Amino acid sequence: MKYNALLERMGEVNDLLCSQSMLDWDARTMMPPGGAHTRAKQLATLKVFARNHLVADETRRLLDAAEAETVNLPGDSVERTICTQVREAIDYHLRIPAALVHKRTEIGSKGQHVWAKARQEGDYASFAPVLEETLELNREMAECIGYEAHPYDALMYRFEPGETVATLQPLFAALRGGLLPLVQAIGEKKAPRVDFLQRPFPVEKQLEFALKMARKLGYDTDRGRLDLTVHPFEISFTRNDVRITTRVNDEWMPKSLFGTLHETGHAVYEQYCDPAYTRTPLATDLIGLYAVGGVSFGAHESQSRLFENHVGRSREFWEHNYGELRDTFPEQLAGIDAETFWRAVNRVEPGFIRVESDELTYDFHIMLRVDLEASLIDGSLSVADLPEAWNAKVKEYLGLDVPNDRLGVLQDVHWSSGQVGTFCNYTIGNVMAGQLFAEAKKDERVRAGLATAEYAPLREWMTEHVHRHGRRYTREQLLERATGQGLEPSFYMEHLSAKYSEIYGL
Numbered sequence: 240m241k242y243n244a245l246l247e248r249m250g251e252v253n254d255l256l257c258s259q260s261m262l263d264w265d266a267r268t269m270m271p272p273g274g275a276h277t278r279a280k281q282l283a284t285l286k287v288f289a290r291n292h293l294v295a296d297e298t299r300r301l302l303d304a305a306e307a308e309t310v311n312l313p314g315d316s317v318e319r320t321i322c323t324q325v326r327e328a329i330d331y332h333l334r335i336p337a338a339l340v341h342k343r344t345e346i347g348s349k350g351q352h353v354w355a356k357a358r359q360e361g362d363y364a365s366f367a368p369v370l371e372e373t374l375e376l377n378r379e380m381a382e383c384i385g386y387e388a389h390p391y392d393a394l395m396y397r398f399e400p401g402e403t404v405a406t407l408q409p410l411f412a413a414l415r416g417g418l419l420p421l422v423q424a425i426g427e428k429k430a431p432r433v434d435f436l437q438r439p440f441p442v443e444k445q446l447e448f449a450l451k452m453a454r455k456l457g458y459d460t461d462r463g464r465l466d467l468t469v470h471p472f473e474i475s476f477t478r479n480d481v482r483i484t485t486r487v488n489d490e491w492m493p494k495s496l497f498g499t500l501h502e503t504g505h506a507v508y509e510q511y512c513d514p515a516y517t518r519t520p521l522a523t524d525l526i527g528l529y530a531v532g533g534v535s536f537g538a539h540e541s542q543s544r545l546f547e548n549h550v551g552r553s554r555e556f557w558e559h560n561y562g563e564l565r566d567t568f569p570e571q572l573a574g575i576d577a578e579t580f581w582r583a584v585n586r587v588e589p590g591f592i593r594v595e596s597d598e599l600t601y602d603f604h605i606m607l608r609v610d611l612e613a614s615l616i617d618g619s620l621s622v623a624d625l626p627e628a629w630n631a632k633v634k635e636y637l638g639l640d641v642p643n644d645r646l647g648v649l650q651d652v653h654w655s656s657g658q659v660g661t662f663c664n665y666t667i668g669n670v671m672a673g674q675l676f677a678e679a680k681k682d683e684r685v686r687a688g689l690a691t692a693e694y695a696p697l698r699e700w701m702t703e704h705v706h707r708h709g710r711r712y713t714r715e716q717l718l719e720r721a722t723g724q725g726l727e728p729s730f731y732m733e734h735l736s737a738k739y740s741e742i743y744g745l
């Protein structure tokens with residue numbers, strides 16, 4: 240069977256990408272700083288090898304034969320789906336000249352350095368030429384990838400296939416319409432107290448508690464581990480080894496706790512992918528070249544947001560788990576009850592920094608970035624005018640005056656890595672989490688579990704409807720199968736409205 244030979248070859252691509260990820264994990268957790276330069280080369284080499292193995296003549300011969308062998312199977316069979324995905328990925332990579340890929344890697348390493356210095360000094364002008372170069376490169380990429388309406392659509396394709404400027408406009412309009420009045424109304428109310436979160440919390444105990452909660456939510460530590468890092472992430476080397484990382488602030492407890500719950504959601508997605516898909520294209524992103532089983536960045540983010548916000552920041556969760564937290568930190572939390580704690584970890588406070596923003600204002604940070612990126616790519620906004628446009632959006636959405644570019648346009652690492660088009664998945668993930676959680680709660684077992692701090696039924700529901708499918712279905716197909724419709728923001732808005740009305744007495 241040539242189909243089996245094709246699968247084995249795709250397994251080798253997956254092996255290369257898993258090895259690349261392993262070096263990446265090491266670079267972000269254990270590697271001494273001196274290793275950075277040569278490690279960057281090793282990472283780039285492995286990715287190029289994976290790409291070349293994928294598009295090689297031998298792969299294409301096997302693919303032709305496998306397609307012929309499987310032509311009589313149903314169109315949605317695993318075999319035909321895999322052939323289609325491999326064909327699509329080869330076509331994609333052959334459209335992008337190697338020189339362009341190389342240029343992006345180069346600008347990525349140069350950009351990080353320039354950006355880090357510019358951010359430190361609040362000096363946008365010194366970063367502007369790199370950004371200009373990055374945008375030009377991404378415009379070239381968009382032309383190679385191809386698009387119908389907007390060049391930005393081509394750039395989002397790698398992260399959120401199917402999403403376009405045109406599909407995002409009504410989604411963002413719906414979110415803005417619902418969120419703006421909520422944030423304004425909350426601004427006039429008294430904020431919950433949070434002083435008790437800002438106390439010395441021993442690091443070891445924070446990590447111990449966070450990992451305990453991660454296990455409770457379904458994270459299998461026989462196939463995973465938790466380490467410290469600067470910018471937390473989840474990474475997998477097949478479903479059998481899925482690692483998470485976190486950062487700990489010894490004076491601000493929510494950071495490691497909710498950060499860990501977030502990465503746990505990502506990890507559980509990977510750990511419960513169908514074992515039969517291991518090393519196949521259904522557990523490999525052949526377009527972006529990552530060893531990942533989630534179907535899109537947004538779908539992945541839906542699982543992390545689900546655990547972090549819908550479960551981890553719910554009243555029910557703390558009614559049951561707060562006792563254990565207080566036993567872990569008896570002095571710090573003396574006199575604080577579960578209700579007070581729950582309110583504190585849901586405090587809304589519009590701020591300048593995306594990664595520090597609360598559940599309710601987070602999407603504003605994303606919407607402004609997506610809008611500005613699309614305008615930069617189509618040329619309707621110039622690099623010189625970007626800071627002013629950024630600050631105007633922050634004023635419009637969050638009512639804040641940005642004091643300097645460090646707290647504004649220079650805060651994200653994304654552009655310095657040469658990437659444009661990566662932001663929308665965060666909001667897609669939020670919306671999708673709301674939709675999936677509402678559907679899951681129609682299940683009696685899931686509801687009973689949440690009410691008794693027994694999270695296996697929820698995890699099993701998500702595995703049945705999301706995790707196990709890996710990349711077999713598109714995000715929209717997955718949603719339609721799970722909830723009966725494509726992406727729909729009303730569930731997410733209802734969740735936010737109900738929760739924050741209760742907390743703030745709206």
Ligand code: ZN
Nearest residue numbers: 501505540543
């Ligand atoms: Zn995430």
